[in-house]
Amino acid sequence: MASSKNVVFDVVGTLVSYDQVFAAIDTQLGDRLRAEGIKPQLLGNAWIDTAEREYTNLSLSGKYTIFAEVSRAVFYRVLWMAGIAEPRAFASSEDLELIMQGFDSLTMRPGAVECVQKLRDAGFTVWAFTAGDRTRVGAYFQTAGIELSSENLLSCDSDGVGKPEPAAYRPLLERLLAKNEGKPPWFAAAHMWDVSAARRTGFKGAYCTVLEKEPLQELFGEMDVIEDTLPAMVDRIIAIQASD
Known part of the structure; x- marks a missing residue:
């Protein structure tokens, strides 16, 4: 199921x-x-x-x-x-x-493998949505020992619409709303422009400062979660979802 x-x-x-x-x-x-x-x-x-x-x-x-x-x-x-x-x-x-x-030869950040496992242990399905090539990006997960099915790895290349256009996020959002009993799914990123665009499209937004340091909420708006590490971000997602 x-x-x-x-x-x-x-x-x-x-x-x-x-x-x-x-x-x-x-x-x-x-x-x-x-x-x-x-x-x-x-x-x-x-x-x-x-x-x-x-x-x-x-x-x-x-x-x-x-x-x-x-x-x-x-x-x-x-x-x-x-x-x-x-x-x-x-x-x-x-x-x-x-x-x-x-x-x-890019590799996973510290805590990335841990946070994917934490989500799965809490009953979440993990998806990946990239602007990169699916084969190359899929290899990052394989090298790190993270199993991710081809169905759960999506690229903007497939539809020819790039993030952060709302039309890039919308098909996946609509698909997951159906799976999520109408409740908004989560989008998590270390690019504020990316997660904020996803949030405006209808996702819940989780932002990690590991890449950019400064959230710049005065430009990009509020987030549901902001944390400095990937595991801490995931812990907040799990806690919020459990309380909904």
Whole structure:
């Protein structure tokens, strides 16, 4: 029998950290970047943020493009914006491909495996909704020893609508409302823009500060749960659901 309690996780940035991408940038370009006064992690965050913005803009304009293509395409633009006068002389195409491989080796954050198990022990069904490639993202769970069926791993690529467009969340919300006896399911993320959009669409929202530190509720609105660690966030979800 399907569970009437459901939690949907964002994956990359939430359950999975970007550390391997930052390490790949450091390995390939670290000395060159530091000589320009640029920290590799700062460049990495600027790159990911720019890629997310352009991925969203393309989707909004009706030209959905998979995230890996967007991130590869904007890399040299970000170097230029960081003050590198000749980006393609600064970093070779081989450098970029080796850095892109960092996305293939991303690993779960501390506490991620624990929080998935906590939810399952409490009778929740766990879902994952990503802007990434389903095969690559599915491998993150397999490597961590987390069983997740293909039915419970969804990607924006399938419908060609990117988060945070409301239309990206709505089909899954409607599906889970039926399973959840009409009660709102949970959406959990470490991107405030993501969980706040899901909450405005109709999910309950749980936010973890592990990635962004600052919730910025004055911009994104209230949350049902805000915690600093993934296990603490999950404990609050379980407690609130039990009291409903």
